[in-house]
Amino acid sequence: MKLNSITVKLGIIIMVLFSFVLFPLVYTIDQMFTSFYISQKQEQLENFASKYSTTITDVEDVNSYHMFEMLSELMDAELFVFDMEGDILKSTGVLNFIEDTKVPKQIYNPIAQNKTLGYEYTAPSSSKEFFLAGKSIVVNGKVNGGLVIVSSMEGVNTSIEKVRLWLLISVIGAFFIAIGFTFFVSKRLSNPLLKMEQATREIAKGNLSTNLIVPTNDEVGSLATAITDLGRELDEYRTNRREFFANISHELRTPISYIKGYSQVLTNGLISNEAEKNQYLTIINEEADRLTTLINDLFELAKMEEGKIDLNYEWLDIGDILNSSVKKVSLKAAEKKIEIRLNTVIDYPLLYTDGVRLEQVIINLIENAIRYSDDESRIDIYTKMYNENLEIFIQDFGMGIPEDDVPFIFERFYRVEKSRSRASGGTGLGLAIVKNLVQLLGGEIKFESIQGKGTLFKLVFSTEQKVGETNEKNN
16 A cells, blocks of 8 residues: 555544544543542541541640541551641651651641641652641630641552553554554545546546446545546547547538549540530539538537637517528528418517527528428418517428437437438538527527428527626626
8 A cells, every 4th residue: 555545644634633632532531530539639638637636625735646646557647736836746757747847838837827738749858749738726716736647649649550551551442443443434435536546547548438336425426426427428529529520521521522523524624515514613613612611510610619609699679580581591492482481479579689690590490491391382480479488480391300310400410311401402510500509699499390291490588688697608
């Protein structure tokens, strides 16, 4: 396992967090037990000092010290009594507190003020620790002296050391358990990330069919699903790109082959008369026009898909746009003797849109209807208002769309009847351009089709669209 791997990093982070929690907790427990033992010791000595001091009626009277030495042995502690002059009158000989010596001020002052004495004391000679508890001896309401009990802290320290030993053992045990738990958790947390890393590397190598399964419903699982979806989308994009290049190669090859072939015939003089020459020149001209149209459509579609197309919005009368569109396609309709019936409502509202682009959409749909309609047929164009939406209908009564072709009609270079559309000059890009333009204009396109009976396209645009909303969508 690498030291810079995410598993190690996660483990270190978890252990650091664990240490930040554990060590303050252990320190707190240690202080609690230390305080408990010391307070117990202090309470015990103070209680005894309080009770025994009341039995002494006169510090100057030796007979007042009942069972002085015996109590010292029973308590395993030393005792001494001093008067108000600070002279030690009775002592069991503990440390430097012996008879006929002066008691230190830190012991004398609180007792002389009738306060309870209690503090830890370290012997200068041996560095041993003791606890001193003292009480004033009160006779007739006045402080007559003081009683001090001196007890070794060795037992308390031993108990504290045992507690600390058990705490240390617990810390070491908890630390090893935490290491194992941390390794397990970090592996479990990092495994999905490592799988995702491997999957993304496979995607980078071109293996886009990677199926990444992470059985969690959290953000990690969502990321794994996103990576899987990305792989599928890239695979679909690669497939579409291959098909696109195959289609565009095919579409470009046909007119180029015609142009090259007939131009060579003309160049080599392989013609018998002027009529044949004009026929070949006409074919070259038509194929050049088709090539120009194809290149323009590809360029237009590329700009729309990259969001680089400029839109000029203004309030327009949809009737004017429809009339203008019908006039521009009337010549093509007349060639096939197709009647275009335009019927619009009188009181529909103005539409805030790009007139040039909307006209392009309508012309493409009408030309598509002409292309797939039989001679002497008709095309109906009409509008409706539904709630706050303007609906534009373009209906033909031609060949219709087969059910198997319905999901693909908005794809680039897709033709329902390939030979017929190519012969009529179609590039297979018209409906793809229409869909992109409608989306850029903030509208929606739908269609219904019955094979052999015709197709109905419906454009839906909101009449409540504001300038800011439209610009925001296109940005």
